[in-house]
Amino acid sequence: MDAAKRKRLEAAGWSVGSATDFLKLSPEEAAFVELKLRLSESLKQRRRSKKLSQAALAKKINSSQSRVAKMEAGDPSVSLDLLIRALLAIGATRNDLARVLGSRQ
Amino acid sequence: MDAAKRKRLEAAGWSVGSATDFLKLSPEEAAFVELKLRLSESLKQRRRSKKLSQAALAKKINSSQSRVAKMEAGDPSVSLDLLIRALLAIGATRNDLARVLGSRQ
DNA sequence: TGAAATCATATCAAATCTGACATAGAATTG
DNA sequence: CAATTCTATGTCAGATTTGATATGATTTCA
Numbered sequence: 001m002d003a004a005k006r007k008r009l010e011a012a013g014w015s016v017g018s019a020t021d022f023l024k025l026s027p028e029e030a031a032f033v034e035l036k037l038r039l040s041e042s043l044k045q046r047r048r049s050k051k052l053s054q055a056a057l058a059k060k061i062n063s064s065q066s067r068v069a070k071m072e073a074g075d076p077s078v079s080l081d082l083l084i085r086a087l088l089a090i091g092a093t094r095n096d097l098a099r100v101l102g103s104r105q
Numbered sequence: 106m107d108a109a110k111r112k113r114l115e116a117a118g119w120s121v122g123s124a125t126d127f128l129k130l131s132p133e134e135a136a137f138v139e140l141k142l143r144l145s146e147s148l149k150q151r152r153r154s155k156k157l158s159q160a161a162l163a164k165k166i167n168s169s170q171s172r173v174a175k176m177e178a179g180d181p182s183v184s185l186d187l188l189i190r191a192l193l194a195i196g197a198t199r200n201d202l203a204r205v206l207g208s209r210q
Numbered sequence: 211t212g213a214a215a216t217c218a219t220a221t222c223a224a225a226t227c228t229g230a231c232a233t234a235g236a237a238t239t240g
Numbered sequence: 241c242a243a244t245t246c247t248a249t250g251t252c253a254g255a256t257t258t259g260a261t262a263t264g265a266t267t268t269c270a
Contacts, residue, residue: 028193035199064259069218080185088133094140098207102200169229174248
């Protein structure tokens with residue numbers, strides 16, 4: 001469907017900034033994408049600051065290195081569930097998540 | 106498996122308070138469940154305050170009444186993705202979500 | 211440089227989640 | 241009290257997400 005096509009695009013092009021409206025996403029979809037990207041970035045940061053490899057994190061959450069890579073890349077095949085489980089597993093608290101989701105500052 | 110059994114139980118018994126450790130959930134799992142329950146409750150509240158029926162909300166997010174009921178009941182078959190999409194669709198902002206996830210007050 | 215570790219990307223069968231439907235049980239209203 | 245509207249719960253085929261695997265690219269470091 002239409003949504004499927006957009007989903008396929010969701011991942012690409014975001015790596016740099018945090019723009020949200022390069023293709024006609026509804027406000028809710030835009031917010032959803034932004035949300036996932038913030039979690040992705042947070043995951044990458046946290047993992048790195050803990051000096052874990054993707055493989056090591058994967059083990060912690062019994063997943064695989066390739067999936068962790070996809071999480072961090074904002075791949076559309078990765079669910080919020082997985083992202084958040086990973087963040088919790090790496091030591092993030094609910095408050096940490098709240099900070100990631102909310103306005104900067 | 107073991108996790109599956111727990112998942113099956115995840116939903117029941119939470120309606121009242123917000124206890125989190127009635128069965129041996131790891132801290133991360135407990136946090137994850139707590140998180141879903143908060144979103145469930147928030148959804149129910151928001152929908153009601155907008156005087157929408159479950160069917161009406163379902164239509165908005167092209168889902169079904171039964172699934173909305175499950176969302177609000179904290180049914181384990183409902184993903185975070187769906188919960189959050191529903192909240193966004195009903196007008197919640199990222200900041201609203203952050204408030205729901207973070208510490209009370 | 212080059213070997214070793216780490217990361218990115220594609221693919222796929224199995225697992226999970228989904229909307230839809232059926233139907234029963236509340237709640238509301240007349 | 242119905243009649244009507246709303247909500248809860250079970251089921252299931254189809255869709256999506258998953259871990260695993262393979263393999264190539266990039267980084268690290270001696």
